[in-house]
Amino acid sequence: MNEKPRLNRADFYRDVYEVVKLVPKGRVTSYGAIARYLGAAKSARMVGYALNNCMDRADVPAHRVVNRLGLLSGKHHFPTEDAMAERLMAEGIVVQNDQVQSFSEKFWDPNEALSFD
DNA sequence: CACTTGACTTATT
């Protein structure tokens, strides 16, 4: 299987949006998981960058993306400090102290979900 | 054109 580690910037961003949109309601994923799914595990930062651009798009549930520890690392980028937590809790996710509770249970990995063959 | 910063992750000390 030949892979293209170097995705086009625009494609990478677009893919990030796609994957984030694929995150089921009540679930969360991590930057690394998305990056890895896209074939750029080390480019987890770029995922965050992409999401920052996606903030203008209401169709991208960026609030479902947290860091690998389940921390709402991106909450500071939301319109309000608690917007991210509020949205997550509105979807049934328990967030406390800016941290997703039962993160392991709520964690949704695109690699697993899409590899359900 | 070079340097700094950033919604991260993994490895090493």
Place this chain on the structure above:
DNA sequence: TAATAAGCCAAGT
């Protein structure tokens, strides 16, 4: 176990 360093890639200054 916790703290620090390095790796990664893009965008802004």
